Amino acid sequence: MILIPCPECGPRDEVEFHYGGQAHVAHPEDPYALTDEEWGRFLFYRENPKGLFAERWVHASGCRTWFNVVRDTATYRIAAVYRLGDPRPVLTGGTP
Amino acid sequence: MAPLAGAPTQALPEHPEFLWRNPEPKKSYDVVIVGAGGHGLATAYYLAKNHGITNVAVLERGWLAGGNMARNTAIIRSNYLWDESAAIYEHSLKLWEGLPDELEYDFLFSQRGVMNLAHTLGDVRESVRRVSANRLNGIDAEWLDPKQVKELCPIINIGDDIRYPVMGATYQPRAGIAKHDHVAWAFARKADEYGIDLIQNCEVTGFVKEGDRVVGVETNRGTINAGRVGLCAAGHSSVLATLAGVELPVQSHPLQALVSELHLPVHPTVVMSNHVHVYVSQAHKGELVMGAGVDGYTGYGQRGGFHVIEKQMAAAVELFPIFARAHLLRTWGGIVDVTMDASPIMDRTPVDDLFVNCGWGTGGFKATPGSGWAFAHTIATGAPHPLNAPFSLDRFTTGALIDEHGAAGVAH
Numbered sequence: 003m004i005l006i007p008c009p010e011c012g013p014r015d016e017v018e019f020h021y022g023g024q025a026h027v028a029h030p031e032d033p034y035a036l037t038d039e040e041w042g043r044f045l046f047y048r049e050n051p052k053g054l055f056a057e058r059w060v061h062a063s064g065c066r067t068w069f070n071v072v073r074d075t076a077t078y079r080i081a082a083v084y085r086l087g088d089p090r091p092v093l094t095g096g097t098p
Numbered sequence: 099m100a101p102l103a104g105a106p107t108q109a110l111p112e113h114p115e116f117l118w119r120n121p122e123p124k125k126s127y128d129v130v131i132v133g134a135g136g137h138g139l140a141t142a143y144y145l146a147k148n149h150g151i152t153n154v155a156v157l158e159r160g161w162l163a164g165g166n167m168a169r170n171t172a173i174i175r176s177n178y179l180w181d182e183s184a185a186i187y188e189h190s191l192k193l194w195e196g197l198p199d200e201l202e203y204d205f206l207f208s209q210r211g212v213m214n215l216a217h218t219l220g221d222v223r224e225s226v227r228r229v230s231a232n233r234l235n236g237i238d239a240e241w242l243d244p245k246q247v248k249e250l251c252p253i254i255n256i257g258d259d260i261r262y263p264v265m266g267a268t269y270q271p272r273a274g275i276a277k278h279d280h281v282a283w284a285f286a287r288k289a290d291e292y293g294i295d296l297i298q299n300c301e302v303t304g305f306v307k308e309g310d311r312v313v314g315v316e317t318n319r320g321t322i323n324a325g326r327v328g329l330c331a332a333g334h335s336s337v338l339a340t341l342a343g344v345e346l347p348v349q350s351h352p353l354q355a356l357v358s359e360l361h362l363p364v365h366p367t368v369v370m371s372n373h374v375h376v377y378v379s380q381a382h383k384g385e386l387v388m389g390a391g392v393d394g395y396t397g398y399g400q401r402g403g404f405h406v407i408e409k410q411m412a413a414a415v416e417l418f419p420i421f422a423r424a425h426l427l428r429t430w431g432g433i434v435d436v437t438m439d440a441s442p443i444m445d446r447t448p449v450d451d452l453f454v455n456c457g458w459g460t461g462g463f464k465a466t467p468g469s470g471w472a473f474a475h476t477i478a479t480g481a482p483h484p485l486n487a488p489f490s491l492d493r494f495t496t497g498a499l500i501d502e503h504g505a506a507g508v509a510h
Contacts, residue, residue, distance in 0.1 A: 003403055003404050003405070004403075016403065016405075017405050020394070021394045021395040023349075038495050038496070038497075039495050042494045042495040042497075045438075045494075046347040046437075046438050046494040047345055047347045047494070048347075048349060050336040050337070050346075050348060050349050050350055050396060050435075051337070052334070052337050052350075052398045055396060057395070057396070075350075075396050075397050075398050075399075076397075076398045076399065077399070078397065078399055097398075
């Protein structure tokens, strides 16, 4: 069970949140310019690291704010929480 | 329901006197399989049996069959919706039916039938459609009304005063369960008999490449050269493939299950419910084996969130009120790699002579023989068999997806 520090509400149990997958995946500016392969990669390919991972969460049962989290997918330790639009913080450590 | 400590409902069979050697890795093999779980061992067995390729090593970073093969709910069925899935899972089920004799190993394959319950009008329509689709594919399938469900599994609650009453079920009589550990050992023993090296405590840390071709693997026990390499690493497939410079469209999640203490025989079949999400069978020894869903987020922690178990238990007790008195004995989580269409990937990769078998998600156990059979063909011939050709990597480019979220059985 993960204790997630919502930037608006503070630490809350994970059951209050919904997961939004990998962070910093931008919608293609001109989808018509993409090849089938590029479009497939945008739709279906996401990083799946065993270690630090930047991902999106929404505090669905609370303030309903979307935000970004850097979490270690092996230990579930949360290394950083930051607002949408902010750059991913540079972190070291985590499961290699 | 009184627990009956120490009184197994069916004793486990004796093992053969000899199972497999523990050889040192040789410098070179024709084929190296990474991952000695069910799929890896079955692939090695069929490489030898069907294709005469015996200069093979199966590398395992931990111990043989200690990953998802030791962490599943042992359910076998082939009642999938789409033709492509029905074909590969039914091929697998037919292999299962001959395997105890073929492998000369009693792994308690029990065709006790599987019911998939329907709880809403949408469920009913989807289920009846699936029964028809199964029959068109020559797969045994029936639609049961609630009374027939109760006849097959008397402990189930078909009352209409629960939130999601049972409105019927699909039923596949030839489906069932097997003793998962014994299945792995059976394949391992036969692979060993063919001279295949099963090498435990051998972690692959990298790949040796010449240009776009893989020619070996780096391991914690040195470099091993290989003519061809097949990846069968389940939840860690993408971690491994990344080392070879190959990206895979899979996401890893913990999938949880649990068992109760031993009970007298009360549950004669297998019951699955997608909608309220629980699946239950009673193991040969008498434990109630129950499966839950996956955690909603990416994770490699082999235990999973408690709230997932809590939700599953609520569903189990509503469907089977007598379970309220059962005690939990053990819970566990396996790491499953899930694709966007809930169907596996069995294919070549952009790296020559590197093959991948992954993405079985929450339902790999039932596919063990069929997966090994088809993957062995792919490795031996360098091209997929018609049975696994649809499960290609390029379907994520062409859009020819095989959307099995409905029949895959686990909420994800």
